[in-house]
Structure formats: C-alpha cells, structure tokens
Amino acid sequence: MHLVFVSSLVPVENPSSGFDIANRAVLDGLRALGHRVSVIGYLQPGQNPAPGGDTHVLGELEVTNAKVGASTKLRWLATALLNRTSLSSAKMLQVTRDHIETLLRSLQPFDGIVLNSVQLPGAFASVFQKYPTIYIAHNVEADSALENAATASGRLERLLFKREAHYLEQVERQLTQAASAIWTFAEADRFGFGYTVSDRAAVLPLVTRWDLPQSSVEKLPQYDLTLIGTWSWQANRIGLDWFLSKVVPLLPADMSIGIAGQLADAPVVSHPGTHFLGRVPDARAFVETGAIVPLISRGGTGVQLKTIETFEFGMPSVATSASLRGIDKLPGNCAIADDPADFARLLTEKVAQVRAGNRQRLSGSAFHQAQKTKLLATLEDGLSRFGKAAAVPGRAIAEELADPSPTKKKTVGAPYGFAVHEGGKSR
Numbered sequence: 049m050h051l052v053f054v055s056s057l058v059p060v061e062n063p064s065s066g067f068d069i070a071n072r073a074v075l076d077g078l079r080a081l082g083h084r085v086s087v088i089g090y091l092q093p094g095q096n097p098a099p100g101g102d103t104h105v106l107g108e109l110e111v112t113n114a115k116v117g118a119s120t121k122l123r124w125l126a127t128a129l130l131n132r133t134s135l136s137s138a139k140m141l142q143v144t145r146d147h148i149e150t151l152l153r154s155l156q157p158f159d160g161i162v163l164n165s166v167q168l169p170g171a172f173a174s175v176f177q178k179y180p181t182i183y184i185a186h187n188v189e190a191d192s193a194l195e196n197a198a199t200a201s202g203r204l205e206r207l208l209f210k211r212e213a214h215y216l217e218q219v220e221r222q223l224t225q226a227a228s229a230i231w232t233f234a235e236a237d238r239f240g241f242g243y244t245v246s247d248r249a250a251v252l253p254l255v256t257r258w259d260l261p262q263s264s265v266e267k268l269p270q271y272d273l274t275l276i277g278t279w280s281w282q283a284n285r286i287g288l289d290w291f292l293s294k295v296v297p298l299l300p301a302d303m304s305i306g307i308a309g310q311l312a313d314a315p316v317v318s319h320p321g322t323h324f325l326g327r328v329p330d331a332r333a334f335v336e337t338g339a340i341v342p343l344i345s346r347g348g349t350g351v352q353l354k355t356i357e358t359f360e361f362g363m364p365s366v367a368t369s370a371s372l373r374g375i376d377k378l379p380g381n382c383a384i385a386d387d388p389a390d391f392a393r394l395l396t397e398k399v400a401q402v403r404a405g406n407r408q409r410l411s412g413s414a415f416h417q418a419q420k421t422k423l424l425a426t427l428e429d430g431l432s433r434f435g436k437a438a439a440v441p442g443r444a445i446a447e448e449l450a451d452p453s454p455t456k457k458k459t460v461g462a463p464y465g466f467a468v469h470e471g472g473k474s475r
Contacts, residue, residue, distance in 0.1 A: 049083045049434070050084045050086070051084070051086070051431075052086050052088060052152070053074075053078070053164060054161055054176060055168060056136075056164075056165060056168040057071070057089055057090055058087050058089040058103055059071040059074075059087065060091075060098055061095070065278055066278070066353035067186065069257075070353065071164060072098060073254045073256070074162075074164070074184065074231075074252065074427070075087070075098060075101070076258040077423050078162075078427060080258070080424060081427060083431070085101055086104065086158065087102065088104045088106065089106060090108065090140070090142070090168075091105045091107070091109070092110060093109075093110055104151060106147075107142055109139070109142060111139050112278075112280060115310075124138050124139050125208075127139075132215075133171065133215055133219075134166075134170060134216050136167045136170070137166070137171040145172055145175055159180070160179060160181060160431075160434040161176050161180070161182075163181050163183045163184065163223060164186075165184060165185070166220060170219035173222050173223060177222075177226045180434045181227050182228055182229045182231065182430055183223045183224055183230050183231070185224070185231070185232045185233075185237055186233060188240035189216045190216040190217040190220055191213075191240065192347075193210075193212040196209045197209035197210045197213065199282070220241060221241070224242075224249075225244075225245060228248070229249075229250065229430035229433040230248050230250070231251075231426070231427075231430055232249060233251065234251065234351050235373070236373060238250070238251055250426050250429065252423055252426050252427070253374070253419040253422040254419060255416055255419045256353060257360075258420070260412065267336065269337065269402065270306070271306035271323070271337055271338045271339070272305065272399045272402075273303065273305045273306070273339070273341070274307075274334060274338025274340075274341060275288070275291070275306070275341070275342055276307075276335060276354070279309050279311045280312065283347055284345075286346050286347050288307075289315070291342060291344040292317055292322075293315075295342075295388045295392050296319045296322060296392075297318070297319065298389060298392035299392050301320055301321065303319075303395075304321040304323070305322045305323065306323050306325055306337065306338060308325045308326070308327070308328040308331070309327065309328075310327055332357070335357065335358070335361065336363070339364075339402040340364050340395060340398045340399055341354075341358045341364070342391070342395060343366070343371035345368055345371040346370055347370060352373065355371050355375060356419070359375070359379055359382070360412040360415060362410035362411050364381040364382070364407075364409065365383070366391055366395050366398065367383070367385075368384070368385070368386050368391070369384060369386055372384070379410055380410065
C-alpha cells in the first residue's frame with residue numbers, strides 16, 4: 049500500500065516526548081509491514097525528520113505552550129476564535145486549505161490517509177475525509193481538556209479549557225465517525241468515542257524504540273527515585289503535583305529524588321532529597337540513573353509511554369492505576385498503589401531492597417517483543433479495512449459537522465456517552 053501519514057508534528061529521528069515516540073512507533077510499524085508511507089506535518093525546531101521515507105514538511109512550528117511567548121499564545125487564541133476551532137487545531141493554520149489539497153494531489157495515487165491525533169487532521173478534516181481514512185487517537189482529547197478545566201487555577205483558564213473541550217468533542221466525533229478504522233493506545237479509549245464506532249476501534253500496543261537499546265544494568269543508582277516528563281502538559285503536571293504534595297512528605301529524609309524535564313514553576317518542596325534537574329541530554333540514560341521509577345499519572349487518557357519505557361528497561365517501579373492504561377500484562381517488579389501512604393510505603397520498601405543489594409531488574413526484551421508483535425498484527429488488521437466505508441450515519445454526521453456555515457444548525461447527538469453543553473460535560 050501507499051499510505052499518507054498526516055500528523056501535527058512529523059515523526060523525528062530522535063523522539064523524546066511521548067507524542068513523538070508514539071508517532072515513530074506507528075511509522076516504523078507501517079514500514080516494517082512493507083508499506084510505502086508519505087508523511088505530512090510540521091517539524092518542531094531543532095529536530096530532524098525520521099530517516100528513510102518521503103516526508104513533506106509544512107514548515108517549522110513550535111507547538112508547546114511553555115516554549116512560546118505571550119504574543120504567540122494570543123495569536124493562536126485569536127486564530128481559534130476567528131475560525132471557530134480548537135486552539136490545538138488553530139496552531140496548524142500556518143498553511144492554507146489549498147496548500148493541503150495541492151500536496152495530496154501530488155502524492156496520488158495512494159490507498160488511504162492515516163490521521164494521527166486531532167490537531168492537523170482537525171484543522172483540515174473536510175479535505176482529508178475526501179479519501180479513506182484511519183484515525184489514531186492518542187487520547188480522548190475532549191475528556192482530557194475537561195479534566196484540565198476541573199483542575200485549572202483560574203476562571204479564565206477554566207473557561208479556555210472548557211471551550212477547547214467543546215470544539216475537540218466536535219472534531220473527534222467527525223474524525224471517528226468517518227474513519228474506516230480507529231486506533232487507540234488504551235482499552236478504555238476504544239470506547240471513548242461511543243459504541244457506534246467501537247467495533248471499528250482497536251488498541252495499538254506501543255514500543256518506545258523499534259530496536260531495544262542495551263540497558264546499563266551494571267551502573268550503580270545515582271538517585272533512589274527518578275522521574276522525567278513533559279511537565280508543561282497539564283495531565284502530567286497533575287500527577288507530579290500529587291506526587292510532590294501527597295507522597296514525597298511521607299518518604300524518608302535520606303531518600304534522593306531526581307526530577308528531570310522542563311518545569312517553569314517548580315513548587316517549593318521541603319523534602320531535602322528532592323532535586324529539580326531541568327532538561328537532561330539523554331532521557332533514557334537519566335531514567336537508568338535511578339533505583340526505582342515512580343509512575344505517577346493521575347488522570348488523562350491514552351497510554352503512558354514512560355510506563356512502557358520503564359518496562360522495556362526492566363526497571364522496578366511503583367505505579368498508579370492510571371499509569372497502567374493500555375498494559376495487558378505487568379512485569380513482576382511493578383507494584384500498584386493509588387493511596388499516597390501505600391505508594392510511599394512501597395517506594396520505601398523497594399529502595400531498601402536495592403540498598404541491600406537486590407536491584408530487582410528484569411529483562412525487558414520479552415515485554416518489548418510482545419508489544420511489537422501485537423502492534424504489527426493490529427496495524428495489519430486496521431489497514432485491511434481501508435476501502436470499507438464507515439456506516440452511512442457516520443458519514444452523514446461527518447459531512448454535517450464539516451459544513452462551516454454558521455447558519456446551519458448542528459443537530460447530531462454526541463456519540464461519546466456524554467453531551468457537551470456550553471463547554472461543560474454531563475454524563
């Protein structure tokens with residue numbers, strides 16, 4: 049097959065963020081099946097596109113809120129308001145609809161388009177849906193936006209997140225209803241777009257790298273605990289704030305905690321062993337400087353790539369239930385706790401074992417190979433659906449939502465199992 053892979057950010061040579069890692073895993077899987085893949089999307093500054101393919105870069109674009117100034121954020125908001133779209137899709141409107149249409153015509157013939165996440169596909173949905181599509185849902189984005197609204201620090205921020213949820217709900221409905229197949233990264237998300245499309249949805253197991261790197265098991269830990277993440281993403285920050293405020297005060301004072309990743313407003317923590325390290329040159333190497341990995345997700349949707357990476361390394365961990373979304377079988381060195389006291393107790397016990405000489409490391413190769421095998425099988429099954437039109441009602445919904453006319457009344461119902469009213473959610 050000749051496939052067109054459409055993504056806000058193109059897969060890159062050295063992926064580091066969870067979004068980049070997932071993009072690269074899907075691209076590598078499609079290529080491993082022998083398909084030709086042409087890629088369309090923006091390139092984040094400082095990155096290089098993944099080698100070995102036909103990549104069409106729409107331009108360089110920084111999409112991370114924490115890395116841009118106030119003027120850029122205001123411009124994005126103005127674009128979103130003017131175009132009556134989500135902020136995430138407004139960022140994509142650096143090119144025109146005509147540019148996208150011309151590019152797609154230049155790539156023909158192709159068998160179908162793989163729409164990766166909601167941002168760029170949502171910005172030009174009516175263009176892409178002239179062709180057979182498969183939709184990749186990294187998260188149920190409307191749900192995540194509503195969770196962020198619930199934990200927002202101010203009224204304006206809360207209103208903006210609710211507005212985002214309102215438009216994301218519409219776009220996700222449009223993309224999923226029209227898709228020949230839907231790929232998610234967690235079982236719960238498979239039903240997150242409604243039972244009317246769940247029969248076309250399947251879970252993609254992920255790997256953080258196609259070929260598993262050699263782990264440095266022989267190195268002694270530099271920290272008792274290591275955490276790394278994109279803390280500017282609200283769902284990640286919720287987990288970090290929970291860990292720092294609820295768990296860390298219960299840990300022994302002699303326990304060392306290394307926290308890597310950009311953190312613009314690091315909170316004041318009284319625990320003497322807590323170290324905020326900022327960006328580190330090698331995220332994978334940093335993870336292995338720890339004895340135990342706390343997996344601290346408290347919300348959001350989709351799979352946690354840091355969890356998969358931890359299991360691939362065979363590192364011992366303590367995880368919340370939310371951190372284990374999309375994982376079928378847990379390794380024996382992973383303990384589960386959602387209560388802060390239990391989480392702290394398990395961390396303390398595991399650190400004591402490491403200090404006593406029991407590293408609790410396992411080989412991650414079996415986990416890694418099982419993930420790859422299931423990923424390839426799921427991709428192959430989804431691709432076999434290309435050319436099989438989605439249900440007629442779904443096509444009608446997609447066409448109705450794609451009509452930009454402000455006078456046309458949208459009467460379709462929300463297929464998620466919830467309805468959005470004035471940016472809010474009722475189940």
